[in-house]
Amino acid sequence: MGKTEKAAPAHVPFYIDSNAHLKDELRRLDLLIKRRVTAFRLMLEAMPRAASSHPMYISHDEVDWLLTGNGTVDAPGIELEKIDRQLDLLQNEIRVRVAESMNRNIFLALPRLAHLFRMSAFEVQTVVVCLGPELERKYDKLYAYLQDDVTRKKPSIDLVLDLLCATETTKWQSRVLFSDSAPLFRTGILQKADDPQSPSGSSGLAQFLKLDPRIVGYLLGDNSIDGRLADAVTFVHPFSSMDHVFVDGAIKTRLLDFVPAYFSEDNAGPRKLILHFHGPYGVGKQELARAICGQLGCPLVHVDTESLLACETTGEERLPLVFREGLLLQSALYLSNTDVFAKDDDKTRVFMKRLIRMIGEYGWLTFLAGEKPWVRKGLFGDALFHSVEFPIPDVPVRSAAWQAGLAVFGEETGNLWASRLADQFQLTPGQIKDAIGYAVRRQAMNKVHRNVTLSDLYTACRGQSNQKLEEMAQKGKGSYSWDDLVLPDDRLQQLKEICNQLKHRYRVFGEWGFGKKLSHGKGLSVLFSGPPGTGKTMAAQVIAHDLQLDLYKIDLSGIVSKYIGETEKNLARVFQEAQTSNAILFFDEADALFGKRTEVSDAHDRYANIETSYLLQKMEEYEGMVILATNLRTNMDEAFTRRIRFIVEFPFPDEASRSKIWKTHFPGAAPLSDEIDFEFLSRQFQIAGGSIKNIVLNAAFLAAENGGVIGMDHVLHGVKREFEKIGKLWTEHHLYRPTGTGGDER
Secondary structure, eight states, rough: OOHHHHHTEEEEOOOSSSOOOOOHHHHHHHHHHHHHHHHHHHHHHHHHHHOOOOOOOOHHHHHHHHSSSSOOOOOOOHHHHHHHHHHHHHHHHHHHHHHHHHHTOOOHHHHHHHHHHTTOOHHHHHHHHHHHHOOOTHHHHHHHHHHHHHHTOOOHHHHHHHHHHHHHHHHHHGOOOGSSHHHHHHHSSSSOOOOOOOTTTGGGGGEEEEEOHHHHHHTTTTTOOOGGGGTTTEEOOOOOSSOOOOOHHHHHHHHHHHHHHHTTTTOOOOOOEEEEESSSTSSSHHHHHHHHHHHHHHHHHEEEEHHHHHHSSSSHHHHHHHHHHHHHTOEEEEEEGGGGOOOOHHHHHHHHHHHHHHHHHOOEEEEESSOOOOOOSSSSSSSEEEEEOOOOOOOOHHHHHHHTTTGOOOHHHHHHHHHHHHHHHHOOOHHHOOOOOOOOHHHTTTOOOOOOOHHHHHHHHHHSSGGGGGGGGEOOOOOGGGGOOOHHHHHHHHHHHHHHHHHHIIIIIIIISSSGSSSOOOOOEEEEEETSSSSSSHHHHHHHHHOOOOEEEEEEGGGSSSSTTHHHHHHHHHHHTTTOOOOEEEEETTOOOOOOOOOOOOOHOOOOHHHHHHHHHHHHHOOOOEEESSOOOGGBOOHHHOOSSSSEEEEOHHHHHHHHHHHHHHTTOBOTTTTOOOOHHHHOOOOOOOHHHHHHHHHHHHHTTTTTTOHHHHHHHHHHHHHHHHTOOOGGGGGGOOOSSSSSOO
């Protein structure tokens, strides 16, 4: 309404707001009380004085003054006729002004409440009777006066019937409206309370009536969520645009078209819709629900089902309050964490029954959201139930989510980083938002002030990925780079090609359409084969470091089981957790797990072959990177090697490679003696890089103990210990004799 309408005089044929309407309702209540007071006095005059149950502490004059303002009243007979005429006029005026207010789309709380809960005129007036003491203290005295007891300040059922019913027959007929199953009590609008002063077993007519605090607040314009639901229910504003909705385009378009059409006037069918959204955390379920509500022009009330059920007050008792909140706010309901419904206990079953009944009575648009598919079918009667799966969005949607979150860093930088991060990490939009927030907060805590870098975001992304693989695998801690890896050039080039395939997989599979040609096998499988210590594990760590991904070394001892079927279960769990880990799986000594299938001679052979076939199936289904390492390629099953994308042979290092390995294993900060002869070491000792690493480390600890500088003697002592460990013979021939000392350099 404009300022002119708000400033309109009192006689205009509409109400400017709810308060103006409630004032007239209280005027009508005063007339009803006045009529009852007059009848009450006639009854008192006819009643023997001894029959009065309580002494009258509120005088007639005080009551007259409260009702008229001047204390003057006419004779009882004339007064009743006068009150009835005033009531007729006022009731007609209220009816006309309410109708005109509705035509002008002016919100009036009491008529809206009556409409939402389909209340009769009698029920509306009952609400007004109970509202009076909440607005003005005078009604405490008036009700005590009418009930002939100064302690009975709240309206009883009997008092309401006396005020609103003209005859005894009408009172009896109206008693049904005060049963426990009546709408006013089933919806919690009114509450009953026994009179503590009345003897036990007194008539139900003596019960007090109290208006629910949330209803009082609603009638007075307070739309705050019911305080009894504060731990589980929040008000959510709808989205007015699609800028914050990062969901698969087909899902978004389908639902944004379907839901408004379902609730349009052209649809003559039932108007109750239940949408079950399921998918991983942060995939956009609530965001799409907010967008749908934005199109419908209604708010959204979010309900944490798990919190509702976990409360000491049983969830099913608070559920009617939740749906009442949805009605009062004219909002859709969004019940999250509905995976708890999968529990088969008494509390959950009772909750589900009440939920179904509440949706049937008061629901119109209800969202049920969880991570798992819905397993309970055919529960909701005539309501339309539709389940929608939300997968992790593909690269374009993820890129848009990254761009939105990184906009603060500048458009050019944000777009460049967004493309890399979206292609590298399969994160949901919610995880993307959390990753950006984590990187910003972590950098704000840094003593050295600098801007967030791409490396910071990579770290944050790894933190958002599923970490459950750590329960069955060892997370790689190495930070080796390409400079640390000593291999022939063609092998290094092959490893870099492997990295490039992961970096550009969306361009090839998505943009160029190769993914449509493949039903499976989109993952990247790699086999490293070669003797022990030739750099297979280091190469896996270099790839993980280059791609900024976590590397998980699968603990085979925890996977392989002697019990039938257990190995498959363990592997299924590994690959399932890996789907959301954004990690590289590394199976070392893989021939123990992926070995050749044998001819079936007993049950053990049969189940071993089943395990091998199952592993092949899981490898083909998995879309991440899996690296297998084996010392003996000939032990690997040919079915695996045929389907592996890359096979990289790690040769035993030659003399030139060994020299480079010796040098790269000494850090730049290590105190290294000039006497160390790397050419001698690489020529004299034909050992792999793994043994060289052990020797260098042992030499460093020896030097730390007795000199502080790593010398040739320390290195040779380390070689001796390594030879003893691996079973190679150590002789005087291996001793080092520098040139010019009378001996040859050996």
